[in-house]
Amino acid sequence: MARGKFITLEGGEGVGKSTNLRYLTDWLRAREIPFVQTREPGGTPLAEQLRELLLCRREERVDPTAELLMVFAARAQHLAEVILPALERGEWVVCDRFTDATYAYQGGGRQLDLGLIAQLEQTVQGGLRPDRILLLDLDPQVGLERASRTGAADRFESEQLAFFRRVREAYLARAEADPARYAVIDAAQALESVQRDLGEQLESLLD
Ligand SMILES: Nc1ncnc2c1ncn2[C@@H]1O[C@H](COP(=O)(O)OP(=O)(O)O)[C@@H](O)[C@H]1O
Numbered sequence: 001m002a003r004g005k006f007i008t009l010e011g012g013e014g015v016g017k018s019t020n021l022r023y024l025t026d027w028l029r030a031r032e033i034p035f036v037q038t039r040e041p042g043g044t045p046l047a048e049q050l051r052e053l054l055l056c057r058r059e060e061r062v063d064p065t066a067e068l069l070m071v072f073a074a075r076a077q078h079l080a081e082v083i084l085p086a087l088e089r090g091e092w093v094v095c096d097r098f099t100d101a102t103y104a105y106q107g108g109g110r111q112l113d114l115g116l117i118a119q120l121e122q123t124v125q126g127g128l129r130p131d132r133i134l135l136l137d138l139d140p141q142v143g144l145e146r147a148s149r150t151g152a153a154d155r156f157e158s159e160q161l162a163f164f165r166r167v168r169e170a171y172l173a174r175a176e177a178d179p180a181r182y183a184v185i186d187a188a189q190a191l192e193s194v195q196r197d198l199g200e201q202l203e204s205l206l207d
C-alpha cells in the first residue's frame with residue numbers, strides 16, 4: 001500500500017483557508033480518494049485543548065518560547081495519533097496549517113530563532129514534511145478586513161499589522177527556498193480562480 005499524500009493549507013488571517021478547505025475535500029471525495037481532514041493546532045482531544053490555551057486572550061503575556069513549545073507539543077500528539085497512522089493506511093491527509101505556520105507566526109511574527117524551530121521540527125517530525133504546501137498569499141490588510149467579518153478576534157488575530165506582514169514574508173521566504181514543494185496561490189483573486197489554481201495543484205499530485 002502506497003503511503004498517502006500529506007497536503008497542508010497555509011496563509012495569514014482571512015486568506016480563505018476555511019472556504020477553500022471545502023473545495024479540497026470535495027475534490028478528493030469526487031475522486032474517491034480516502035483522506036483525513038484535520039487542523040493545527042489541534043486534531044486530537046489533547047491537541048485541541050492546547051489549541052484553546054494558545055488562542056484564548058489572556059492578561060498574562062505569553063512567552064514566545066512557551067508558545068512555540070505548546071505548538072510543537074500539540075503537533076507531536078497530532079502526528080502520533082492522527083497524521084502518521086492515516087498516511088500509513090494509505091490515506092491522504094489534508095491539514096489546515098502545519099509547521100510552516102510555526103515558521104511564519106513564531107519565527108516571522110514573534111521573531112524567534114529559525115534554527116530553534118528547525119531543531120524542534122527535526123525532533124518532533126523526523127524526516128516527515130508535507131508533500132505539498134498550498135500557500136494562500138494575500139496582503140494582510142485585506143486578510144484582516146475579511147477575517148473581521150467572521151467573529152471575535154483570538155489572541156493571534158489581535159496582533160498588529162506589522163506582525164502579519166512578517167508572517168507573510170516568512171511564508172513567502174520558505175516558498176521561495178523550496179519551490180517544488182510549495183504552491184503560492186494568489187488569494188486576492190476571485191474565489192473561482194483561487195480554486196482553479198488549487199485544483200491544478202491537486203492534479204499534479206496524482207500518480
Ligand atoms: N477569493 C476570495 N475573494 C473574496 N472574499 C473571499 C475569498 N475567499 C474567501 N473570502 C471571504 O473572506 C472571508 C474569510 O474567509 P475564510 O475562508 O473564513 O478565511 P480563513 O479561514 O482563512 O480565515 C469570508 O467571508 C469569505 O467568504
Ligand SMILES: Cc1cn([C@H]2C[C@H](O)[C@@H](COP(=O)(O)OP(=O)(O)O)O2)c(=O)[nH]c1=O
Binds near residue numbers: 098105
Ligand atoms: C499551526 C500554528 C498556528 N498558529 C496560529 C495561527 C492562527 O492565528 C491560529 C489558529 O489557526 P487557524 O484556525 O487557522 O486560524 P484562522 O482561521 O483564524 O486563520 O494559530 C501559530 O501561531 N503557530 C502554528 O504553528
